[in-house]
Amino acid sequence: MAGGGCVTLRGAQIRDLLDSKHDVLFDCDGVIWNGETAVTGAPEVVSLLKQRGKRVFFVTNNCTRPRENYVQKFSRLGFADVAEEEIFSSAYCSAAYLRDVARLQGKVYVIGCGGVMRELRDAGVPVAEEEDAEPGASIYTCPLDPDVKAVLVGYDENFTFMKLAKACCYLRSPECLFLATDPDPWHPLTGGRVTPGSGSLTAALETASSRKATVIGKPSRFMFECISSQFGLDPARSLMIGDRLETDVLFGSNCGLTTVLTLTGVSTLQEALAYRDSQEPQQKHCAPDYVMESVADFLQALEE
């Protein structure tokens, strides 16, 4: 599907759009919340969509929490009755991929944080234990676990050179799978600041191993396929709402969904228009069909 025209949605158009869709996929950071603050009107929008008979899913590249923690966050921020089954994080989907698609026989060596470890455990995927630094162990002599058949890299605040070297050793075997939770180079924090993302760690490992990772998170199609395998989605009747053109909108485009950019997060209208007007086909796919100031713009249509 070619990229969209960045049309600003108003009034009756919003109602018509919602009438034509059965399933609504929301990104989280920058769309329904920012940090620990819900976007004004977002909880009501989600509730009303469900009351109107729509199915709602949350699709996030953020791999730092297990789904259980997300349920608590939804509750804390005033979203009523969001169930674990409706939440698809890159951590959950990476575990699902290893278990259901790769059907991993063996262990996975993980560069990642607690959220990823927890999802892998919950999915029953064995994780290679990280030995605490033994005296004499160094980047030059790290012992390898012969049962490791996959490497998964994601955001890891405890990332070290040692982990990079170890992962690179495992990836020398061409049968060893190479997965990344998401490609985001940096993540926004409150106050306009940023922190390094999974994408930067993945880039280091790709360079070291001369291999390309299979990326689970947006804009790759896998997260959509994961939801669809459980809930049977029709792309033509699904709507993707996000704030990051290179991940959310490109994801929607890759999966054949109608895309909406909200301006409460990372990307700007100017950036969206630049993608729309670009000559390169790949860039055009980052242009959304529609643009809205905020998800609260759905309220009027829903409350009628």
Place this chain on the structure above:
Amino acid sequence: MAASKCNVTRLTEALSRQLLDSVDSVLFDCDGVIWRGDQAIPGASEVINSLKKNGKRVFFVTNNSTKTRQMYADKLGKLGFDASADEVFGTAYCSAVYLKNVCKLDGKVYLIGSNAMRQELEDVGIRPVGVGPDPISGGQKDWANVPLDNEVRAVLVGFDEHFSYMKLNRALQYLCNPDCQFVGTNTDTRLPLEGGKAVPGTGCLLKAVETAAQRQAQVVGKPSSFMFECVASQFGLDPERCLMVGDRLDTDIMLGSNCGLKTLLTLTGVSTVAEAEANQKSECPQRQKMVPDYYIESIADILPALQA
């Protein structure tokens, strides 16, 4: 499009004599050319010492940022090479010179790198901050608010075995300021070690920082011509009278092509004749730069021509 060079030519003894007569200075890469780890390539020290006796100047040009010029001179001496520190051009030294003379750095540099790099920077009067272990503490909110040294005007990335998320984060915070300069020592993906092993190289660390910051670093090391300019400006070299000897087509030979030097590929390291010939046959101008004038099995094979 640049004219293709002749077929990759084996350097025979006769051609060796011709080649040596046509140059005054010989620049050698180190890893895979004169040594492998801590073992000298057999015959290499005799070649270097013989070249000097024959009145040639000899220089050592390496992308490895883990040693100072003096540390390299010590290693060279231990392995039987007649060499002094001022003949060595490693990226620890050259990055310091680059920051001083090209970036005209007025302020401190946030350094992801080794103590050797710290020393070379201090020797040219630049104060680095950040060397050594830097483990994570606090939570995400704290990382965006790490105290920044407001005298830092540049970020320099070299090989650092203490590389961590926190260092990556600090570099990112500094690089969010577009006026902060961004320099890398080299883009090699593997770092050869003593004992014949290898670990991920500086290129990997640099890629992580470039990706997070969405910025490209200025790279000092081969194939950037700065490494040659550094030697040439200090010793008054004429490129046409210089020979670059290396084992990597994408760094050593490309540097030679970029600077108009004669080039010799030795087969004791990374690249092969087959790769050179494939480059030669390709239509791509970039790959054409990675075709050496000559190749040789090992630099030891030059010895007969020198002793004749």
